[in-house]
Amino acid sequence: MDRLVLLAVVVVATLVLGLWWSRRQGVVRAVRPVAADDAFAAWHGTGVEPAGAVFVQFSAAVCSPCRQTARVLGALAAEVDDVAHVELDVDDHPDLVRRHGVLRTPTVLVLDRTGTEVARSSGAMSPRQAREALALATTGAR
Amino acid sequence: MTPETPDVTGAPTRDVPVIDVRGPRFGAAVTALLLAVVLVLGASVGGLVVLAVVAAGFAVGAVRGAQHTWQGWVFAHWVRPRLAASDEVEDARPPRFAQQVGFAITGVGAVLGAFGVLAAVPVAAAVALVAALLNAVFGLCLGCELYVLLGRLRGARRA
Structure with missing residues (x-):
């Protein structure tokens, strides 16, 4: 009997955890900007080039939602002028992963036209969340 | 089984093997059921045997991929056609990768458990059950x- 109660507790706790986890997917969080003279210079050699807004996506081969996020951001970059999407593999860029405090994939850093990170999102991203992130990068113009 | 244009876009790599997304989730559901049985059997030889069956399945999946486990076979032959x-x-x-974590x-x-620490059996089953349920349901x-x-x-250990 005690074991059935234990099983029920584990199952219910897992469902609560899963609901919380599902709701966090792709949520866009504004980031307090850290001032830098030429923030794009720090991305030299990664394929990140200056643009009105840049989505830098950290991905891994073992991550399936990364593909969905890449499709959503790729479509947005193709549709809106002066918006770029760059996907970086965490295995190829351990230094960047560390410097930017990336803990899971996909993690998307949203850079404004100065190269400053203004927003961040992790988990599978919906088109609506991508537009929300873009708005933060373009309206927060400095 | 593989469509002509796999829907795997973008970096990091292309031309990788692809599988039906529903297969691993079905397998996780079956595995979750077995792990629930282990939890109910508790720290016993019966629990150890069922846990060993689950671990053996994960071992195959960890090396060859989830589609080659017995759960994957059941999905391909009995579930997917329906x-x-x-x-x-x-x-x-x-x-x-999920199979490798499950195997660990x-x-x-x-x-x-095999070395006599039967208390480890339900603990491992509970941890694996959480992961399998999160996979199957969400x-x-x-x-x-x-x-x-x-x-x-x-990286930190190397540094």
Whole structure:
């Protein structure tokens, strides 16, 4: 009997955890900007080039939602002028992963036209969340 | 089974094997059921045997991919033909990583149990059950949550 109660507790706790986890997917969080003279210079050699807004996506081969996020951001970059999407593999860029405090994939850093990170999102991203992130990068113009 | 144009776009790599997205989730549901049985059997020889069966399945999946486990075989031969056709496929590597994590957890539990530490059996089953349920019910991607952390731990040890 005690074991059935234990099983029920584990199952219910897992469902609560899963609901919380599902709701966090792709949520866009504004980031307090850290001032830098030429923030794009720090991305030299990664394929990140200056643009009105840049989505830098950290991905891994073992991550399936990364593909969905890449499709959503790729479509947005193709549709809106002066918006770029760059996907970086965490295995190829351990230094960047560390410097930017990336803990899971996909993690998307949203850079404004100065190269400053203004927003961040992790988990599978919906088109609506991508537009929300873009708005933060373009309206927060400095 | 593989569509002509796999829906795996973008970096990091292309031309990778793809599988029906529903297969690993079905397998996780079956595995969750077995792990629930282990929890009910508790710290006993019966629990150890069922846990060892689950661990053996994970071992195959960890090396060859989730589609080659017995759960994957059941899905391909009995379940998939009865489901509506779907072209939704995914890269086979994320589910394989999940199998490796599952093997690590249940393997430790089964080995400790075999050496007489039967208390490890329900503990390992509970941890693996949480992961399997999150996968089956919510489609949780374990690789996404753990891969970077494990990589950073490895890097920190080297440094």
